[in-house]
Amino acid sequence: MTFAVTVDLVVFTIRDDELCALTIRRGAPPYRGRWALPGGFVLEDEDLMDAARRELAEETGLDDRREHLEQLATYGAPRRDPRKRVVSVAYLALAAELPEPAAGSDAADARWHPVDELLSGSRRLAFDHDEILRDGLERARAKLEYSPLATAFCKAEFTVAELRHVYEIVWGVELDPRNFHRKVTSADGFLVATGEQTTRNGGRPAQLYRRGHAAVLNPPISR
C-alpha cells in the first residue's frame, strides 16, 4: 500500500487588528472554487520540513528564516481526499504582517482571511482543512502562554505594546498594559532591550526590544 504525502500550511499573521490565515482558492476539482489551506506534494528527495518551507516560500515569498515554522499534526483519514489516499503533514507558520499574496502556480487566487470568518461556519474550507485550521489556532493560542512564540508575529524590533497587541488579538481578550509590561519584561530571556526607542505608536516613546534566547517562558503569560 502506498500513499501520496502532502504538506498543508496554516499560516497566521495579524492584519488590521485581526488574526488572519492564508488561503488559496482551488482552481481544479475536487472542491473547485472553494478556499483551502496552501500546500502541496512532498518531493522525492525532500524532507517534510523542507517541503513546508518550499511551499511557504512559493505562496508568500518569505525568506525562510524570519518566520516561525513548526510541525502541527498529520491527517490521514482514508477518504479525506476523494481522489486517492493522501496523508497530509500540517505545519504551522507565524509571520509578521505580510503583503497580499500573489496567486501561486496551481491556485486560482490567494488571500488572507480573518480566522474568525473562516471558522464561523458560513465558509467551509476544502477537504478537512477546517479541522486543521482549528488545530493550528489552538496550538498557537496555547503556545503563546508558555513560549516566546508571540514574537514571531512582530518585526525584528518591537515594543511591549506591539507584543501585547499580538496576545490580545490571538486570544481575543484585553490585557492590562501595566501588568503585561511587568510580566514580559521580567520573564527571563524573553525580551532583550535594544536601547533604541520609537514613537511610532504615538504618545511617550517606547523602548524597542528584540526576542531573547528563551525557548520557554518562566513564568508563563496567563490568559
Place this chain on the structure above:
Amino acid sequence: MTFAVTVDLVVFTIRDDELCALTIRRGAPPYRGRWALPGGFVLEDEDLMDAARRELAEETGLDDRREHLEQLATYGAPRRDPRKRVVSVAYLALAAELPEPAAGSDAADARWHPVDELLSGSRRLAFDHDEILRDGLERARAKLEYSPLATAFCKAEFTVAELRHVYEIVWGVELDPRNFHRKVTSADGFLVATGEQTTRNGGRPAQLYRRGHAAVLNPPISR
C-alpha cells in the same frame, strides 16, 4: 511520488520505579538484531489512529480503551529507511504497569527497557527511533504539568502517593508529599474520591481516587 506510511509507537509504562519503553528486536534487515520501537504499515482503508491502536493491541494485548494514545509527530527524512521512502507517524501511548510482552508477528523479541538506558547512548535504536523516543519523553514530561496525563500510568483507582510516584519517576525529581497532596486534590476536576480506602502501600490507609473529567490542570503541577 508515493510513500509507504507507517505508525511507530512510543509506549511508556512504569516498572520497578523506572520509566520503561516498549521495544522490539528486529528479526530482519535493515538493523537486524537491533532494538526498535514497535510499529507497522498503515493499511489501505485504515485511519492513522486506528493503525496505532491496532499495533498497540498486537504488541501489548491492550484493550484499546484503558490507555492513553495521542499523536506525537511525523518523521519523513528521505533516507530514514534505507530500503525506500517511508513516512512514519509516531504515537505516544501511556499505560499502567503491563506484563512482559509476547513477541509479535515480525519481531524476534519484545521487551520493556528503561528509558534512561535506551537514551544513554550505549544502545542505539534502529532507524531514527532514538529521536522519536526523545521527543516522546519530552512530550510526556511536559504534559504531566498541565494535563491529567499522569493518571494514565495508574490503575483505574489510585492513591495520591501512587500518583506522586508517577511524577517523581517521569520527572526524575522528589516532590514534597504534603504540598503535592494539596495541589492535586485542589486542582479542579483532576481527581474524584471514590470513598474507598486502601492500605496497600503500608502506613495509614489512603483515600482512593479516580481520574476526573478535567482535560487541563489549573493551576498546573510544577516541576
Place this chain on the structure above:
DNA sequence: ACTACTTATCGTCAAGTAGACGAGATATGA
C-alpha cells in the same frame, strides 16, 4: 508656549499561591 491628549513605565496594595515544614491520624510489625 500652553493645553489637551496619547502612550509608556513605574509603584502600591491586597489577595492568592507555593514551598518548607510541624503535627496528628491510623495502619503494620516486633
Place this chain on the structure above:
DNA sequence: TCATATCTCGTCTACTTGACGATAAGTAGT
C-alpha cells in the same frame, strides 16, 4: 505496647498576581 511507616491537615513566610494610581514623555492644535 512501642517503633515505624504512610497519609492528611495546618501554619508560616516569601513571592506572584491582578487592580489600579501616578508620573513621564512624546504629539497636535491653538
